[in-house]
Amino acid sequence: MQKKVTATYILKSLRKDLKNEKGKICFSLAGLNIIIKNTDTIGITLQSWLKEYFNKKNYFYMQPSNTQQFPDFFLDDDKPEEHMLEIKSFNYNRYPAFDIANFDSYCNELKQKPYCLYADYLIFGYTMNDGLISIQKIWLKKIWEITGTSKKYPLKLQVKQNKIYNIRPNSNFKYDKECVFKNETDFLKALLKTIKLEKGEKVAQKWKEEFYNNYEKYYHKNIIF
Numbered sequence: 001m002q003k004k005v006t007a008t009y010i011l012k013s014l015r016k017d018l019k020n021e022k023g024k025i026c027f028s029l030a031g032l033n034i035i036i037k038n039t040d041t042i043g044i045t046l047q048s049w050l051k052e053y054f055n056k057k058n059y060f061y062m063q064p065s066n067t068q069q070f071p072d073f074f075l076d077d078d079k080p081e082e083h084m085l086e087i088k089s090f091n092y093n094r095y096p097a098f099d100i101a102n103f104d105s106y107c108n109e110l111k112q113k114p115y116c117l118y119a120d121y122l123i124f125g126y127t128m129n130d131g132l133i134s135i136q137k138i139w140l141k142k143i144w145e146i147t148g149t150s151k152k153y154p155l156k157l158q159v160k161q162n163k164i165y166n167i168r169p170n171s172n173f174k175y176d177k178e179c180v181f182k183n184e185t186d187f188l189k190a191l192l193k194t195i196k197l198e199k200g201e202k203v204a205q206k207w208k209e210e211f212y213n214n215y216e217k218y219y220h221k222n223i224i225f
Helices: 006-016 041-055 102-113 114-118 184-199 199-220
Strands: 026-027 034-035 086-093 120-129 132-141 155-160 163-167
Touching: 006 132, 041 086, 041 120, 041 184, 086 114, 102 114, 102 132, 102 163, 102 184, 102 199, 114 155, 114 184, 184 199
Parallel strands: 086 120
Antiparallel strands: 026 034, 120 132, 155 163
């Protein structure tokens, strides 16, 4: 029988098992075997490796039927929405620059499923040296602990030709500095202000009302921001 564990338990397990370990990504085709020496595929490879790690440890997990859906893993089948785990990674020698989520997709998901706000983010900081990969540090964070602001927007974002694409991380968590947003309501305020700037007051207020209603239905209490 598979063992149900929390995200915090997984974090501790990984920190213990990956200490001083090195890995590599290999590719074999037509009798040629190579070691991948660029970092482009490390993120997706780590996610695939983590699935096998769960299997080896006999940890319970489920995945969405569509792998593009949020989150990457559910750690419980009784209340899966309360045990959501998303996997992220970045080159530890640089600032974190991974996509936390597509902005529009996240806003749409959150207003309908407010419990997504409390998903856990398991973040790997890796280095690669001549094809050898080392995990330098692992974090477990909530979304308001890894996001921040930018000069133009209340959230840090990936923006192309004045169009918002993705929510991007702040670097404070990497350096153990104080979070830009102290809690989920600070994050929600910034998210709402960003929706207002991008889509206008009417759309922002409609989003807020729908989020309020669904939050109250699920948690049987209000959240004010």
